[in-house]
Amino acid sequence: MKTDIDYMKLAINEAKKAQRRDEVPVGAIIVRGEEIVSKAYNTREYGKNALYHAEIKAIDKACKRLGGWRLVGCTMYVTLEPCPMCAGAIVNSRIERVVYGAPDHKAGAFGTMINLCDYPLYKPQITSGILAEECASLLTSFFKQKR
Amino acid sequence: MKTDIDYMKLAINEAKKAQRRDEVPVGAIIVRGEEIVSKAYNTREYGKNALYHAEIKAIDKACKRLGGWRLVGCTMYVTLEPCPMCAGAIVNSRIERVVYGAPDHKAGAFGTMINLCDYPLYKPQITSGILAEECASLLTSFFKQKR
Numbered sequence: 181m182k183t184d185i186d187y188m189k190l191a192i193n194e195a196k197k198a199q200r201r202d203e204v205p206v207g208a209i210i211v212r213g214e215e216i217v218s219k220a221y222n223t224r225e226y227g228k229n230a231l232y233h234a235e236i237k238a239i240d241k242a243c244k245r246l247g248g249w250r251l252v253g254c255t256m257y258v259t260l261e262p263c264p265m266c267a268g269a270i271v272n273s274r275i276e277r278v279v280y281g282a283p284d285h286k287a288g289a290f291g292t293m294i295n296l297c298d299y300p301l302y303k304p305q306i307t308s309g310i311l312a313e314e315c316a317s318l319l320t321s322f323f324k325q326k327r
Numbered sequence: 328m329k330t331d332i333d334y335m336k337l338a339i340n341e342a343k344k345a346q347r348r349d350e351v352p353v354g355a356i357i358v359r360g361e362e363i364v365s366k367a368y369n370t371r372e373y374g375k376n377a378l379y380h381a382e383i384k385a386i387d388k389a390c391k392r393l394g395g396w397r398l399v400g401c402t403m404y405v406t407l408e409p410c411p412m413c414a415g416a417i418v419n420s421r422i423e424r425v426v427y428g429a430p431d432h433k434a435g436a437f438g439t440m441i442n443l444c445d446y447p448l449y450k451p452q453i454t455s456g457i458l459a460e461e462c463a464s465l466l467t468s469f470f471k472q473k474r
Contacts, residue, residue, distance in 0.1 A: 230396040230420035231378075231387055240378055249377040264443055265419050268412030268436070273377035286447070289415070293446055296411055301434060 184257070184279050187211055188311045191257040191281070194221040194234060195318050201226055205318040208234035208258040210242045210251065210275070217254060218242040234258060235266035239273050250274045259315035261288035261308065267296045270304055277305040281315025331404070331426050334358055335458045338404040338428070341368040341381060342465050348373055352465040355381035355405040357389045357398065357422070364401060365389040381405060382413035386420050397421045406462040408435035408455065414443045417451055424452040428462025 187209060194207025198221040210217040220237035224230065235258055242251050255277040262270060262280065267289035270278055283292045290296065290306050297303045334356060341354025345368035357364040367384035371377065382405055389398050402424040409417060409427065414436035417425055430439045437443065437453050444450045 224396050228395050229387065229390040230398070231383065231390070231416060232396075233419075236378065240376065243376040243378070248375050249371050249379075251377070263415055263419065264411050264436070264446075264448075265415030266412075268410055268415050269378060272380075272410065272412050289411070293448075294441070294443075299440055301411075301440075 182214065184307065184310050187257040188279065188281060190219065191259050192311065192314060194219050195259045198222045199318060199322060205322050206234045206260045208238040208256055210238050210254050210256050212254045217245055233263065233266050235262050236269055239269050243273065252276065255279060260284050260319065261290055261292055263287040264289040264294065271296055271301050274302055275304050277307070279307045279310050281310055282312045282319065283308065329361065331454065331457050334404040335426065335428060337366065338406050339458065339461060341366050342406045345369045346465060346469060352469050353381045353407045355385040355403055357385050357401050357403050359401045364392055380410065380413050382409050383416055386416050390420065399423065402426060407431050407466065408437055408439055410434040411436040411441065418443055418448050421449055422451050426454045426457050428457055429459045429466065430455065
């Protein structure tokens with residue numbers, strides 16, 4: 181039986197793919213039961229598209245794979261707390277549980293800047309802080325190297 | 328010189344395309360200067376995808392057409408106040424101005440349920456209430472017919 185840490189390691193692998201392509205290193209995977217439904221990483225610059233955050237790409241792939249807009253019974257593992265766009269997409273797609281690594285102090289929408297779970301929308305279960313230091317250090321070293 | 332009302336009529340045309348396909352009737356267009364950059368309507372059910380709101384589809388097309396993730400100088404006209412996912416995508420894509428028709432009392436994220444402009448993110452200029460009754464009546468007759 182795999183743990184949250186095992187799955188977060190897979191999300192970190194995705195974030196490292198973004199890093200190798202000189203993109204802000206954020207990765208996400210969607211799991212249902214023991215099945216990996218989708219994996220994705222941020223490609224906003226290379227993909228030239230504001231929607232290409234890891235979470236949106238993972239949700240897009242999961243809807244296509246599962247053949248419907250409701251991702252019932254799915255858990256998303258993501259290295260960084262989702263922004264309002266991604267948190268809203270998670271709510272809209274009925275993802276059951278979100279496990280994120282590092283908090284996003286600028287745009288985090290599941291508790292840090294704002295909490296979409298405070299509103300009368302669908303509320304996924306949220307777990308934070310899984311491998312948070314590893315997830316955050318990918319980001320800090322990326323931005324340090326950029327300066 | 329076209330007015331907000333002229334452009335909202337085009338967004339309403341898009342919403343009517345959704346209605347004819349038995350989708351929740353919401354339409355959006357993106358304009359830059361006098362140019363219509365993209366048009367889209369909600370196809371969440373037919374498209375089997377939680378991301379296929381009119382606004383997300385219009386932003387996706389506009390990024391592809393303009394070749395970048397920043398939709399600088401663009402205005403979005405949308406018949407219904409954007410939900411958190413779509414409002415977050417508007418913020419992320421740097422759309423300059425949003426003009427919406429009807430407020431969304433359940434999920435509106437530019438002032439009704441929540442206001443993403445209250446947070447230290449990029450803030451588009453918001454204009455609401457343009458052809459609001461016509462936009463809202465499309466929705467109320469759709470849901471009435473559904474019951």
